[in-house]
Every structure is written in C-alpha cells, then in structure tokens.
Amino acid sequence: xxxxxxxxxxxxxxxxxxxxxxxxxxxxxxxxxxxxxxxxxxxxxxxxxxxxxxxxxxxxxxxxxxxxxxxxxxxxxxxxxxxxxxxxxxxxxxxxxxxxxxxxxxxxxxxxxxxxxxxxxxxxxxxxxxxxxxxxxxxxxxxxxxxxxxxxxxxxxxxxxxxxxxxxxxxxxxxxxxxxxxxxxxxxxxxxxxxxxxxxxxxxxxxxxxxxxxxxxxxxxxxxxxxxxxxxxxxxxxxxxxxxxxxxxxxxxxxxxxxxxxxxxxxxxxxxxxxxxxxxxxxxxxxxxxxxxxxxxxxxxxxxxxxxxxxxxxxxxxxxxxxxxxxxxxxxxxxxxxxxxxxxxxxxxxxxxxxxxxxxxxxxxxxxxxxxxxxxxxxxxxxxxxxxxxxxxxxxxxxxxxxxxxxxxxxx
Numbered sequence: 001x002x003x004x005x006x007x008x009x010x011x012x013x014x015x016x017x018x019x020x021x022x023x024x025x026x027x028x029x030x031x032x033x034x035x036x037x038x039x040x041x042x043x044x045x046x047x048x049x050x051x052x053x054x055x056x057x058x059x060x061x062x063x064x065x066x067x068x069x070x071x072x073x074x075x076x077x078x079x080x081x082x083x084x085x086x087x088x089x090x091x092x093x094x095x096x097x098x099x100x101x102x103x104x105x106x107x108x109x110x111x112x113x114x115x116x117x118x119x120x121x122x123x124x125x126x127x128x129x130x131x132x133x134x135x136x137x138x139x140x141x142x143x144x145x146x147x148x149x150x151x152x153x154x155x156x157x158x159x160x161x162x163x164x165x166x167x168x169x170x171x172x173x174x175x176x177x178x179x180x181x182x183x184x185x186x187x188x189x190x191x192x193x194x195x196x197x198x199x200x201x202x203x204x205x206x207x208x209x210x211x212x213x214x215x216x217x218x219x220x221x222x223x224x225x226x227x228x229x230x231x232x233x234x235x236x237x238x239x240x241x242x243x244x245x246x247x248x249x250x251x252x253x254x255x256x257x258x259x260x261x262x263x264x265x266x267x268x269x270x271x272x273x274x275x276x277x278x279x280x281x282x283x284x285x286x287x288x289x290x291x292x293x294x295x296x297x298x299x300x301x302x303x304x305x306x307x308x309x310x311x312x313x314x315x316x317x318x319x320x321x322x323x324x325x326x327x328x329x330x331x332x333x334x335x336x337x338x339x340x341x342x343x344x345x346x347x348x349x350x351x352x353x354x355x356x357x358x359x360x361x362x363x364x365x366x367x368x369x370x371x372x373x374x375x376x377x378x379x380x381x382x383x384x385x386x387x388x389x390x391x392x393x394x395x396x397x398x399x400x401x402x403x404x405x406x407x408x409x410x411x412x
Contacts, residue, residue, distance in 0.1 A: 008237025013050025015360030023375020263344030269356025
C-alpha cells in the first residue's frame with residue numbers, strides 16, 4: 001500500500017481578507033471531486049492564525065465531511081455584515097472608537113477619569129455569537145477520536161508574557177515545543193482561543209486565557225509569529241498547503257500610490273500588513289532553503305539529521321487586496337466609515353487613502369464575495385500544481401486499497 005504523506009493546512013491571518021481562503025478551499029473541493037476523491041478529510045493537520053484560526057476551527061469541527069465544511073464557510077463569508085463581527089451602530093462606535101481616539105488625542109487631560117478607559121477601537125462582542133453558530137468546537141475532540149483529524153492548532157500572542165503561544169489538540173502526545181519567544185500548549189480549543197487569536201491589535205480587545213493555571217491576556221496570533229508553518233510540522237505534517245492573504249503573488253514591481261505625508265490610517269495599514277503578511281514569506285523561503293540543502297546530503301548524512309524535507313504549496317492572491325478594498329469602502333456601515341475617516345481613510349477606488357487598514361475590517365458581502373471569487377480563480381489557474389501536490393492524478397486511477405480509509409461521520 002502506497003504511503004500518503006500527512007497533509008497540513010496553514011491558514012494565515014488578515015481579518016476580512018481571510019475570505020480569500022474560503023475561495024481557495026472551495027476550488028480545492030472542486031478539483032478534488034473532479035479527481036474522483038470522495039469522502040475523508042484531505043487535511044489531517046490544520047493550523048490557523050487570527051481570522052485563519054476561525055476558518056481552521058470550522059474545518060476541524062466538520063472534518064468528517066470536508067465538502068459540507070467548505071460549503072458552510074462559503075455560505076457564512078458570502079453573507080457577511082460588519083455587525084456580525086463588531087458593533088457597527090452609532091452607539092457602539094461612539095463607546096469604543098470615539099473614546100479610544102479621545103484617549104489617543106487628549107488623554108493626558110482626562111487620564112484620571114476612570115470611566116473613559118476604552119480597550120480597543122471596536123467592540124467585537126458580536127463575534128462570539130457568530131462563532132457559536134459558525135464553529136462547533138465541541139466536535140473537534142470527537143473528530144480526532146474518530147480518526148478524521150490528527151491535530152488542530154490555533155496561534156495567539158500573550159501580552160502578559162510577551163510570548164507567541166500555539167494552543168493545540170492532537171491525536172498523539174506530541175511533545176510541546178519551545179523555541180525562542182514561542183511555545184506550544186496542549187489544550188481543548190474553545191471559542192476563547194479563537195477570539196484571542198483574531199484580536200487584531202488596537203482594533204479588537206484582548207482575551208483572557210489560562211496557561212499552566214495562570215491567567216494571561218492574549219491578542220492576535222499574527223503578532224510575533226516568526227514561523228507560521230512550524231506548528232503543522234511539529235504536529236506531524238509531511239507536506240503543507242499554505243494559503244496566504246496577500247503580497248506573495250501580487251503583481252510585481254514598485255508602485256507609489258500617494259506621495260503625500262502618510263496619515264494615521266496609512267501607517268496603521270502598513271503596520272498591520274507587516275504583522276499579518278511578512279512572516280509567512282520569510283518562513284516559506286526558510287523552508288525552501290532547508291529543502292534545497294537536504295537534497296545535497298548523502299543518504300547517510302540525511303539519516304543523521306532530524307531535519308526532513310517538507311513539500312510546500314503556497315496559494316496567495318494574484319491581485320492587491322488593498323485595491324479591491326478601496327472599491328468597497330462605501331459598503332461599510334456609516335458609523336464605521338465616519339470612525340475610519342477620523343484616522344485618515346478617505347476617497348474611493350484609485351484615489352482612496354488608508355484602504356489597507358480598511359481591508360482588514362471590511363466584513364461586508366460585496367468585498368468578501370470578490371475575495372472568494374479571486375481565491376477560486378487563483379486556485380483553478382494552478383489546477384495542475386494542486387493535483388501534483390496531492391497526488392490526485394495518480395489517485396484517480398488507483399486501486400481502492402490505495403485510497404484514504406473512510407471513517408464514520410460524526411452526527412453529534
């Protein structure tokens with residue numbers, strides 16, 4: 001019987017930009033069906049960060065029916081409205097955003113006024129309700145026990161300790177790893193872990209989680225994430241599909257959009273892009289260098305090292321998501337648009353300023369549907385690469401004994 005490598009799925013952060021991931025998954029589902037693959041879960045190891053953690057957990061919770069899991073994600077992201085993620089009404093925006101901006105501007109005058117202590121730009125309390133219906137995290141242990149899933153990992157960043165922490169649940173007793181400024185903690189993944197992982201710095205409030213019996217405050221897992229691919233590899237992945245949220249495959253070349261002095265929104269968008277997007281490119285390059293080095297080793301030398309080659313396929317947007325966001329700024333609720341104008345988001349289309357910041361907050365169907373469509377198109381354009389990565393061309397003609405063993409569907 002031919003050995004099928006354990007496939008890991010890496011879903012990165014990016015707020016509303018994570019809609020692109022859903023399009024990629026939808027296209028993979030289509031390619032998989034065309035290759036004659038039925039049933040089972042193509043991703044035994046799933047790791048997610050920030051908004052990618054929400055998608056990762058949703059897939060893991062329905063690992064017994066990959067097609068249904070993807071269809072559910074497409075349905076949710078295609079019908080998004082900002083008020084499902086954060087308070088977008090006038091009162092909600094005033095209570096958080098206006099108060100936060102006031103503290104940033106004249107806070108030194110009213111620092112002792114205890115009632116004015118906003119924790120974030122926006123109130124994301126609606127997200128907890130959405131996750132309760134979107135992600136049945138209580139099903140994850142059953143998925144692992146039944147053999148549909150080997151591991152789920154969700155990455156966070158601790159404001160209390162300064163460490164990057166990956167929480168994971170797995171079928172085997174993986175030794176929690178500790179690296180410079182990052183560690184892993186085995187735990188039952190819950191809604192709190194997802195809220196913490198998706199707490200965009202400054203924008204959404206931190207979440208409390210317990211680690212080793214001590215409570216810490218956690219924020220977005222993309223912060224201080226030096227090795228996004230690492231959790232999946234530690235949890236047994238032998239090849240990894242990485243779905244990015246921008247830049248890696250965008251049109252090449254230097255482009256200057258605005259020569260004026262950058263406003264707060266432009267600086268914030270630039271900072272968030274650094275947090276969400278840059279570490280992945282570095283980690284992929286590191287992995288490719290390791291693979292190239294291992295190819296130069298003799299069989300004896302290869303046996304003497306703990307390193308092993310990891311096949312990696314990266315799918316990332318072929319268009320600039322900032323530009324797409326600029327076309328949909330008007331879809332945001334009026335109170336949110338007013339708040340963003342206060343930090344410098346203005347204009348529309350090619351004349352928009354601060355669109356990068358808005359691209360993370362545009363949880364509106366017009367925008368998310370376009371990102372889903374882009375994810376589908378980008379993936380279908382690389383159909384042959386996807387088929388080779390999974391070995392589905394050969395699998396389509398394989399004997400039944402070569403196919404992935406089917407597991408029972410969990411109905412709870």
